[in-house]
Amino acid sequence: MFTRQIRIVFIGSTALLGLALSACAPEAETVVEQSVVATDPLMAKALNDPLMVDPDLAYRNEANAVLTLRSDHALPPLVATDELANRARDAARVELLAEGQIPALPFPSSDAGPADLSALTKADAMLVAVGGPQECVSSLSEGLNWSVDMPGPSAVMPHGMVQQAAGSSNADCNVRIVRYVTPVDIEDAMGYHFTRADRARLRPVTYEQPEHSIVGDGRTEHFVAHFREGPGGMTAVDLVYWAK
Template identity: 35%
Template sequence: MTFKYLAAIAIVGMLTACGQSDSSDANGPVADPAVAQALNDPIMVDPDLSSRNEGAAAITIDSNNALPVLPPTPEAIAAARADAAEILGGVSMAVPKANDNAASLPDGGSAADHLAIVPGGAMCAGRITSGAIWAARLPPELPVYPRGATMAAFGVDSGACHARVVRFVTPIPPAEVIAFYWTRATQARFKPERRHTTDNTDVLTGRNGNAAFDLRVRDGQGRDALTHVELATVFGG
């Protein structure tokens, strides 16, 4: 009887330990809320998510590989516009006509070439490195247009150099993209100016203290139905 009693206690103890182990594995340690949210984020298999802006992402993979640009759906376009309106607080300012001509970027020009023409950017141009992570590190005042698909990104955070150059595409028409950045820049007190280049590129520039930007927007018609955008920013440390 004693042997059977001891054996029964041992079996119960083993089952209890297993149950505790399963419970511990299921619940795990208390996770950081930001990390938990990022890990529970939807997997990027939905076409509406494949081009999502990572500007507010808690965790971003440091990769040079851009996500493939998938055909946008009407729902995705509507969602991008809704996200843009939310960022702007429901405000959409009228954009004035271009008051001057701007110099075009050189054919085949690099991100460093673009950065070099931004006030304060010349000293940083030769120090930038590439990586999609830089799109997520744009200043909050000037993010990638909501759900825009980043094609390339460059940046530097070293000493006095805090600069970004990001190229992305969006199905939103150029006029709406310009209106978004005009409103956003005005809200951030950049006092933006609008100009055109001879190759039909829309240009917005602005400066606020030691922060400055140069935005280039052009219609991709003839190659695709997307709007092509290149944004260069310089922010003092």
């Protein structure tokens, strides 16, 4: 009899404890998540690293498929929403403010900027179009992994979705070329990359023609960023960086 009573009390206490934990679980998880992200730079970096989008591999995720049926393997279109834009904008501000005040985006130059990149699809053509070192064209290799190995001035904006990347890293050629989309508007994207270039002392200049762009030229580095309206309300960004 004594053993049975103890068992009943134990089960009851466990149930009450489970109910109490489940009631406060969302709040507790939120507090723990915010605490970890705020104190662990590696966790924060992992959450804000660029997302890599590869339509050619999308169809391979068939873990829960009953039947395997390949058609066009198309990804659903990327669509900007207020929630996605606010999340990316806030993450970018937190990242930049950790290193100091964010400078205001200056008025664009009245001169024409670098060539329009919107019609170009190849990384080597983009590099040549913005005046990059032609001797590095032959050493370029394509791969989305280049987008997570970007020098500071050319870092992809938090929550940016990378669509194309190429690069070279050797004694003679240190080059990065990345095309990505972001849900924030053109001005916000330009503000992020202008700040990065300014802090790297690249003396960035903004342009409106032939398309929105930023050019930064330093003693040992050169950086070019182009911005245009993308599909689904997204902003398309092209980044070209090379070390001199």
